[in-house]
Amino acid sequence: MADKPQIIDESGDKYKYGFVTDIKADTAPRGLNEDIIRLISQKKGEPEWLLERRLKAFEFWKTMTEPSWAKLVYDKIDYQNLSYYSAPRQKAAPKSLDEVDPELLETYEKLGIPLKEQEVLAGVVAVDAVFDSVSVATTYRAKLAEKGIIFCSISEAVKEHPELVQKYLGSVVPYTDNFFACLNSAVFSDGSFVYIPKGTRCPMELSTYFRINAKNTGQFERTLIIADDDSYVSYLEGCTAPQRDENQLHAAIVEIVVLNNAEVKYSTVQNWYPGDKDGKGGVYNFVTKRAACRGINAKVSWTQVETGSAVTWKYPSCVLQGDNSSGEFYSVALTNNRQQADTGTKMIHIGRNTTSKIISKGISAGCSNQTYRGLVKVAPGASGVRNYSQCDSLLIGDTCGSHTVPYIENRNKTAVIEHEATTSKISDEQLFYCRQRGIGEEEAVSLIVNGFCKEVMQHLPMEFAIEAAKLINISLEGSVG
Amino acid sequence: MNKTPLLEIEDLHARVCDKEIIKGFSLTINEGEVHAIMGPNGAGKSTLSYVLCGKPGYEVTAGSIRFRGKNLLSMSPEERAREGVFLCMQYPVEIPGVPTATFLKHAVNAIRQHHCLPELDTMEFLKMVREEGKKLGIDAEMIKRPVNVGFSGGEKKRLETLQMSILKPALSILDEADSGLDIDALKVVAEGVNALRDGRRSMLVITHYQRLLNYIVPDFVHVFAEGHIVKSGDKNLALELEEKGYAEFVREK
Ligand SMILES: Nc1ncnc2c1ncn2[C@@H]1O[C@H](COP(=O)(O)OP(=O)(O)O)[C@@H](O)[C@H]1O
């Protein structure tokens, strides 16, 4: 039998992605040192310049301390007790789906993304599946290549498009940025690379499914998206991880570069294992996501639906350098049981007439705790800036917590910055009203929650929005009664 | 004529927050009958309606309630609703973010599912809402707005009536359906209610004032005081009460 369900607590757990794939993996010994980094680089056949970057980041990381300013409480991570490289063992890199290990394909099927089917359905979504550290299959590559679009794993990009990688990798999130980003810069395993050439509209949604499989393997994705002048792309990221007792570390970096008149939409649905109802297990998600609008009229929007992970530390940000560029952040974060999330965004206005919009919806249930932390910063030379922020919190029950921490650093008098925040609770009266009309309690909660986050969900591509709504319902199970 | 009992309440005792409000209440409503319950403020009329609907926090300490012969007390609030008990609320609550149409569709389909009927699709549903809404002066814009949010008193009552018309309950309990309504709105609501009177559906009309009963004419009128029925009669009892007030019943203690 290939997959044995690893149920930790049969009583209360409904995490349907909690299976482990039994495949032979190449896994580095536990621990972090220069040799391990050299091993990663060598395994991946990387050029010297990249190894040097990794080593430089590692040197710097050793001087850093783990941040503690977030409103998060978790066991100390022993960075020497993790393995930093795990790859499914395969002959050579697969050239087509037929060469991909059938067990891997089966895994994706369980996740609801059958790659074969995707191929048949041609033209809807291109999937770059990241299985632990190696990208195993990239579909639709040929079709995209016709338009000059590059969509591949970052490892391949390093080999095939070194000039692009060298120019942009680390240009948005330098290794010195923060503790987790620095760690990622030293040990990043794989991830997706996207380049949309000048004047090109990507004809399909690009999508990556991340999945953490190997035990005790930290997952360090690295994604780089470059939208050249007058181009457009919509990128979807979905994540699941098998159910495990130990906490798993995930410290990814996503960098987006948006040039003149280009637009990037980045959507995430994150449902990594949140731990059981007592807070045992679950993924630690420490992610640095940032987009740089470098050109004039550049546009970027982050849409995220976060229902998973035991601990989330994540602030997708926009650096608005080009004049008239704009950044948007739409977020739904749902925490239940003992989950903790400290999430929000940063809008850094540097160019003139730059605009930003933040819509954040936090839903807390059970004994969970959530913080919205957002920064709006306006540089002295940035005239005509506008920002609108709206942060709403919805509480379910009396044992959860929700906090809103907006920071505003305005150095230009012409800026117009608006901030609105509300906190509400699903009341007994509302539940009774729904039930009196025949609507069951859980359905009522889901109806109210979906109404609450509608404004964000409508920014997701259709199929993704449906999946996200289902996920929210699953995550809410057991939150009432 | 053969009478089929729909609701049978026997010697009901109920309390809320450790305070006994309903004390030995008995009433049988047969199919097709309209009963009015009148009583002074604070008598426990709203409490009775909540007890019938199973609102959490309202504890039945003695007695029984049967609905079509089934034990209503063992059912959850949603089961009672699906079985055909509808409460037109005195103070309908606001549900921000949830469009009225979406809410209604969930309610309709929950009830249809209970009766093994196929779900209505959006087109069928909207057609029905439009038709029923028209009669009550509810336009398409109103049902796009979140449930009761920013609705005037009259709009809220009309929406309650619309829900009643759509869900077609076997028993409608109307708690102060006329409160906060001007005479024109009252007529509209009463018409909606009367449209449901088909000789089989039953109603329990709770009111402090006689006025409403000019428009929804009851078959029976009961005076409710001190937690139970102290006097029953026909519609003329309501007129009598209007004249004399409740003093005689309250003092009786
Ligand atoms: N939740 C509650 N907690 C305490 N007392 C209550 C509660 N609800 C109702 N009561 C009391 O029960 C009595 C009956 O109230 P109610 O049923 O609203 O009367 P009516 O509808 O006839 O005016 C009143 O004395 C009221 O104060």
Ligand SMILES: [Mg+2]
């Ligand atoms: Mg009342």
